[in-house]
Amino acid sequence: MQKFMEPDKRMTAKEAIGQFVNDGESFVFANCLYSMPLALTHELIRQGKKNLMAFQQGGIEEIDQLLLAGALDRLALAYNFRAGGPRITTPLDRALKEKQIVVEELTNHTLLSMMKAGAMGYPFIPVLSGIRVSDVVKRRGFMGDQRFAEVTDPFTGESILVIKGYNPDFALMHVQRADKAGNGQLWGAMINSKWACLAAEKVILSCEKIVDTDVIMSSPHLTIVPAHKVCAVVECPWGAHPSEILGHYDYDFPFRALFFGSCANPEGAGAWMDEWIYNVADRREYIEHYISRFGQDTLDAFKAKSFKSVEADYGSTFSTDWNENGYSRNMGMNMDEFVAMLDEKGALIHGN
Amino acid sequence: MGTNYTVNELIVSRAAKELKDYELVVIGQGIAMAAGVLARKTHAPNSVILTEAGMFGIDPFKVPLHIADPTCSKGFTYSCDMIDIFTTVVNRGYVDATFLGVGQIDRYGNMNSSYLGDPDDFTIRMTGAGGAPEFVGYANRAILTMSGGTFVDKLDYFTSPGYVNGGNSRYEAGMPEGSGPTVLITTKGVFKFDPDTKEMYLAGLHPGASVEDIRKDVPWDLNVADELDATPVPTEEELHIIRTFSPEVSMGRKLQLEVVMNKVFALLSKNA
Numbered sequence: 001m002q003k004f005m006e007p008d009k010r011m012t013a014k015e016a017i018g019q020f021v022n023d024g025e026s027f028v029f030a031n032c033l034y035s036m037p038l039a040l041t042h043e044l045i046r047q048g049k050k051n052l053m054a055f056q057q058g059g060i061e062e063i064d065q066l067l068l069a070g071a072l073d074r075l076a077l078a079y080n081f082r083a084g085g086p087r088i089t090t091p092l093d094r095a096l097k098e099k100q101i102v103v104e105e106l107t108n109h110t111l112l113s114m115m116k117a118g119a120m121g122y123p124f125i126p127v128l129s130g131i132r133v134s135d136v137v138k139r140r141g142f143m144g145d146q147r148f149a150e151v152t153d154p155f156t157g158e159s160i161l162v163i164k165g166y167n168p169d170f171a172l173m174h175v176q177r178a179d180k181a182g183n184g185q186l187w188g189a190m191i192n193s194k195w196a197c198l199a200a201e202k203v204i205l206s207c208e209k210i211v212d213t214d215v216i217m218s219s220p221h222l223t224i225v226p227a228h229k230v231c232a233v234v235e236c237p238w239g240a241h242p243s244e245i246l247g248h249y250d251y252d253f254p255f256r257a258l259f260f261g262s263c264a265n266p267e268g269a270g271a272w273m274d275e276w277i278y279n280v281a282d283r284r285e286y287i288e289h290y291i292s293r294f295g296q297d298t299l300d301a302f303k304a305k306s307f308k309s310v311e312a313d314y315g316s317t318f319s320t321d322w323n324e325n326g327y328s329r330n331m332g333m334n335m336d337e338f339v340a341m342l343d344e345k346g347a348l349i350h351g352n
Numbered sequence: 353m354g355t356n357y358t359v360n361e362l363i364v365s366r367a368a369k370e371l372k373d374y375e376l377v378v379i380g381q382g383i384a385m386a387a388g389v390l391a392r393k394t395h396a397p398n399s400v401i402l403t404e405a406g407m408f409g410i411d412p413f414k415v416p417l418h419i420a421d422p423t424c425s426k427g428f429t430y431s432c433d434m435i436d437i438f439t440t441v442v443n444r445g446y447v448d449a450t451f452l453g454v455g456q457i458d459r460y461g462n463m464n465s466s467y468l469g470d471p472d473d474f475t476i477r478m479t480g481a482g483g484a485p486e487f488v489g490y491a492n493r494a495i496l497t498m499s500g501g502t503f504v505d506k507l508d509y510f511t512s513p514g515y516v517n518g519g520n521s522r523y524e525a526g527m528p529e530g531s532g533p534t535v536l537i538t539t540k541g542v543f544k545f546d547p548d549t550k551e552m553y554l555a556g557l558h559p560g561a562s563v564e565d566i567r568k569d570v571p572w573d574l575n576v577a578d579e580l581d582a583t584p585v586p587t588e589e590e591l592h593i594i595r596t597f598s599p600e601v602s603m604g605r606k607l608q609l610e611v612v613m614n615k616v617f618a619l620l621s622k623n624a
Contacts (some may be wrong), residue, residue, distance in 0.1 A: 031421040032434075034405065057434075058482060060418070079482035080420070081543070083609070086468065086476050093477050105466060108404065108483040109438040116435055128443055130489040130527035135510040136481050139471065161526075189405040189420035190433040250423045257612045294619050307426060 002201065003228045005339050008180045013043040013282060015022040016204050016232035020170060021049055026074075028055035028115060029062065030173035030196035030203065030225075031240075034189035036062060037174035039239040039283040040206050045069040046277060055168055056080065057111055057192045060243070061259055065277070067100065074106040074142055078111045083260035091263055104141035107131065110148075110163050112192050117165030119198035124149070129161040137161065170231075171200035172241045175224060176247055177215070178207040181228025185222040187309070188246040197225045206234040208248050218314050236295075238287050249302045255290075357586045360537045360604050361594050362558060363497050364390060365539050365586035367451065371496045375399045378437070378487055380419050383497050384451030385412060386594055386601040393593050402441070404483045406432040411573035415598035419483070422612070428498035438483070442490045445528060450491035452484055454498040456507055459551050459572050461496070461514025461533040463488070464507040469507050481567065494533040499604070503570045522550070529590040540566050542583060556581035 011019075021027075021044060031037060041062050044052075053074035056063055060081040066072050068091050080092055093167035095101045106114070110127050117125035131137055137148050150159045173193065175186040184205050186193055197203050203225055209231065216223060262272035279285045291299055326334045333341065342348045356502065357365075360383060367387035371377060373396040379388040380403065388401050389412055402408040405420035409429030416424035420469050432440075441447060455478050456464035465484055469475035488494045489512070516522045523529050532550070536543040542556035553575035554566060557580070567574055586594070600608045 032405070033418045034422065058419070077480055079480045080477075082477070082479050089476070093474075096474075096477060107481040107485050108434060109486045112434055128438065128486045128490055129486040130513065130522075130525055133510070133513050133516050133525045134481070134485045135466070135471070136485060138510075152492065187431070188422040189407055190431055191405040191420045192434055193433060194433055218556060244417075244421060244423050246422055251417050251421065254612050254616045257609055258616050259611055260609075261616075281514075293623055295623055298619060304423075 004182065004202065004231045005228060006181070009182050009227075009230060009233045010180050010210065011232050011234060013040055013206065013234045013236060014047075016040070016234050017043045017047050017049070020202060020204055020231050021047075021087040021348070022169075023049055024051045025169035026053035026055070027170045027172060028168040028196045028200055029059065030056065030072040030200070032189075032193075032196075033060065034243060035174050035176075035186065035240045035245040036060070036243040037172040037206055037239065038241065038243065039236045039286075040064060040172045040174070040204060040234070041065065042277045042286070043282070045071060045273075053168075054322075055111060055115070055166075055196070057108060057196070061256060064259075064263060065273065067091045067095040068273050070100070070275075072101050074104075075101050076106055076111060076141075076143070078106045078108045079273075079323040083263070084250040084345065088264060091269060094266070096121040098286050101149060102142040104143045104147065105136050105139070107134075107136055110136070112195055113163050114166045115192070115199035116195040117163070118167040119195050120146075120165070122166050124151075126160050127163050129159075132161050166199065168200045169202070171197045171203045173197050173203055174206045174236075174245070176207065176245060177209045177211045178205055178230075178233050179216050180210055180233060181213070181227040182225070182233045183213070183216045183223050183227045184225040184230065184233075185216065185219065186224040187222055190224075193224050197229060200229070202231040203229045204232050205230045206233070206236040206239045208235075208237055208239065208245065210235045219312065221312060236283050239283055241287070241290075246304065247306070248304055250304065252302055341350050355585050355588060355591070357591055358602050358604070360499060361586050361591060361602055362583065363387075363499060363537050363539070364592050364594050364601060366542065366558075366583050367495055367497055368394065368590075370493075370535055371396050371399060371449060373398050376441075376446055377401055378404065378442070378447050378450040378491065380404065380451065380453075380483075381416050381530075382605075383453060383499065383601055384495075385415050385424075386453065386598045387495075387497075389415075389597050390590060390593050394590070402437065404434060404437055404487070406434055406437055408432060413597070415601055434483075438486055442486060445490075445492070447487075447491040449493045449495055450487045451495045451497065451555055452512070454496050454501040455495070456502055456504050456538065457498065458504055458507055458514070460516060460518050461536065461545060461550075461552060462507060462510055462516065463512040463514060464504075464509045466509040466511045469508055471546075474508070481511050488512045488514065488533065489527045489545065492528075494532055496533050496536040498536060498538045505571045505573075515591065518550040519548070540569070542581065544577075550573065553582065555579060556583055558583045559585060
């Protein structure tokens, strides 16, 4: 099991994806709907990564964009937003019909349970057995029988439904803040983040802001991913746009409508991909382009107002047993008396 | 003096009446969330709303875009994750009611939100299962709404369990005793489920709808209650709450996309 122990993993999205993503690997989005790692996803597309397998809990635009780029050939999926009615053919519809990808249908709970079992190092985990009547369980996709099974509960003798654990090669994740070692902190909708990032062999992390480790030390309850899981930390303001992230910005619905409107036909979708992914170098250029197209005021309208969490006080006396006068609070003696006591009791070994 | 309302507003107003005070309810987005909020602002102020994403006790001031949209509420009371919701809350039986929007439904309230047409040669892929199978499977009651979906004899894909093959088959398959869909509210009427056979029957009519008209939408020989309830028209107070909270629900997805796209094109031409 590879651990990532370097104290400073800061790099650009281009460096992170270039260094840690290989064609043919499996990955999971360690956010779902909320705070989507779209800057990292767009970099994956720009670098022309191929034959990837994605675990997607629930998504809005990222799966369609990866499919338009031809980056995926396998998709384990619970939910994907669909814009428009039956007359519209989406990029996912087209990719499935043209056999560009194979799919494995799951539910939100069972997909995340695969990640949870994988994260915990368990071979499988029980799920809610009643859904055995659903075609999600009965029909099989590219994973075949390596997904659901019925086992006998050793305590009751009843048959229960279980799902196999899985460890994707990497996770893409976006959070509010992280330190340079990669301790990442997320708040808002926690949804799949903990289990998805812990299931992966490595986590490529982007954040709105890099902070001092002191900030992390004073708020460890917010840390969703520990540094040893993280191979790269990318500071990337607006890294989740057009999705939302508390304390920074709301979702941008009109921008999403523009993407889905463009997707009505392959030409429109291609033009959108050129304009917003291929023709910009990174997220900074993407935002600059946004401002030139829609105006600074349009972007500013999505910026969050502040609603700060009341601080959890992680304070203590911060003192050892020895007080400011050099006396122990527990033993009522100073250091000299302590050493003399050790000697008197025969606990000290006299060296040469 | 008539009240003017949209069909979605009528569905929201009727669905809100299905919630009782002091209930714990799982709600997603759209019509369902509007109904939950309307209930909290009228007859069910002590109900607690949570979403699948782990946001417990939200107090939404606008309709969330999706189940994990925390910008809909100024904070919430308990932040957990999706595994916690499905196990410690749903599986332990704490959920009184859940709402679900329907794509395709059969006579026993089983639903399809995955594929239209043969899954191997489909017409469209809908959203997929999401959380629907476990929520409808394990919540005490499921309140179903359908604004664009269809009744079918046989589902193209069986995503979420209603009463499976009727009778006790749902409980024999492992779902909690007594659980299941209790009501389906469509654009034309209200349907309920027979306590023994678990087959759906027509229980109420919306203003202007007729039994004959509804029969045309249903491919099986639909049972109809001896006395049909008349769905009340939304009050001015309800309409004010719904429109303030969610104009997008009032107008519906199709009209919303049209209105927003017009705004985008206006912005693009201004900055061209």
